[in-house]
Amino acid sequence: MRYVKARLQEKRQSAARAKRYYDDYVTRMRTRQMKRRTKEEQIFKKLFEDGIEIQRLRLRELKQYAKGKREEQTKRQQDEIASLENYYQDQFAMLAGSIAEEQRETQIRDDAQAKVVNKMRRELRSRMEKEIQDLQEAMIRGEDDAYFRQLDADRLRNRLQTAYYYTKL
Numbered sequence: 001m002r003y004v005k006a007r008l009q010e011k012r013q014s015a016a017r018a019k020r021y022y023d024d025y026v027t028r029m030r031t032r033q034m035k036r037r038t039k040e041e042q043i044f045k046k047l048f049e050d051g052i053e054i055q056r057l058r059l060r061e062l063k064q065y066a067k068g069k070r071e072e073q074t075k076r077q078q079d080e081i082a083s084l085e086n087y088y089q090d091q092f093a094m095l096a097g098s099i100a101e102e103q104r105e106t107q108i109r110d111d112a113q114a115k116v117v118n119k120m121r122r123e124l125r126s127r128m129e130k131e132i133q134d135l136q137e138a139m140i141r142g143e144d145d146a147y148f149r150q151l152d153a154d155r156l157r158n159r160l161q162t163a164y165y166y167t168k169l
Contacts, residue, residue, distance in 0.1 A: 058159055088128045095120065 099114075 055156070055160070058156065062155060084128075084131060092121075
C-alpha cells in the first residue's frame with residue numbers, strides 16, 4: 001500500500017514536472033516567436049522608411065531639375081525678348097534717321113514721306129507690340145508645369161516600379 005501510494009505520488013510529480021516542462025517550453029517558444037515577429041516588423045518598418053526616404057530624395061531631385069529647366073527656359077525667352085526689343089529699337093532709330101535726312105532734302109516729299117513714315121511707324125510698333133505680346137503669351141504658356149509634372153510622374157512611376165522589383169528580390 002505504501003508502495004502504491006509512493007508510486008502514485010511519483011506519477012503525479014512526474015506528470016507535474018512534465019506539465020511544468022511543457023509550460024516552460026511553450027512560454028519560451030512564444031517568447032521566441034514574439035521576438036522573431038517583432039524583429040521582422042522592425043525590418044519591414046525600416047525598409048518602408050528607407051523606401052519613403054529614397055522617394056523623397058528622388059522627388060526633391062526631380063523638382064530641382066524641373067526648376068532648373070523652367071529657369072533656363074525663362075532666361076532664354078527673356079533674352080529673345082530683349083534681343084527683339086534691341087533689334088526694333090535699332091530699326092526704329094535707323095528709320096528716324098532716314099526720315100530726318102529726307103525731310104532736309106525736299107519739302108514736297110516731306111508731306112508724302114511723313115504720311116508713309118507715320119504709317120510705317122504704326123505698323124512697326126503694332127507688329128513689335130504684337131510680337132512682344134505673342135512672346136510674352138508664349139512665355140506664360142511655356143511656364144505651364146503640366147509637362148514637367150507629367151515627366152516627374154513618369155520618372156517616379158518608373159523608379160517605384162524598379163524599387164518594387166528590388167524589394168521582391
